[in-house]
Amino acid sequence: CRDSGYEYIWQLDTCITFYTAKLSWSGSQQRCIDDSGNLLVIQNGRKEYFLLPYLWAKYDTTGITGWWIGGTDLSQEGIFRWVDGELVIHNNWGYNQPDDMSNTVIPGADCMRYGITSKATWFDIDCSHQFASICENKMFL
Numbered sequence: 001c002r003d004s005g006y007e008y009i010w011q012l013d014t015c016i017t018f019y020t021a022k023l024s025w026s027g028s029q030q031r032c033i034d035d036s037g038n039l040l041v042i043q044n045g046r047k048e049y050f051l052l053p054y055l056w057a058k059y060d061t062t063g064i065t066g067w068w069i070g071g072t073d074l075s076q077e078g079i080f081r082w083v084d085g086e087l088v089i090h091n092n093w094g095y096n097q098p099d100d101m102s103n104t105v106i107p108g109a110d111c112m113r114y115g116i117t118s119k120a121t122w123f124d125i126d127c128s129h130q131f132a133s134i135c136e137n138k139m140f141l
Contacts, residue, residue, distance in 0.1 A: 055134075
């Protein structure tokens with residue numbers, strides 16, 4: 001991978017990195033862009049299957065349970081798209097997700113994150129919350 005902070009996943013022909021510093025969703029996306037990448041896009045189950053061992057390894061070493069990924073429904077409520085504009089087809093939503101945080105005082109969850117409990121699943125949450133992030137970069141040497 002062009003940026004030495006990224007790790008190449010040969011099964012997916014992509015490079016990923018995990019940033020443990022917590023930022024908002026847009027701050028995390030900007031940090032990825034600054035590295036010539038984007039927040040992680042998970043178009044299919046195969047990609048998620050090969051990613052999950054890396055996610056669990058990071059959880060084991062850092063204890064971090066929330067990671068921003070590149071999905072959002074900011075442009076149209078209830079219609080999630082990846083940062084590359086593609087519709088979210090494959091999904092790994094957690095129980096009762098996405099819920100737009102409708103059980104909170106101020107609903108409005110428009111950004112996706114991995115949440116790690118007994119398994120790794122997706123949640124929608126307010127974009128201003130601060131979490132670690134997973135970036136993807138297809139720039140190779």
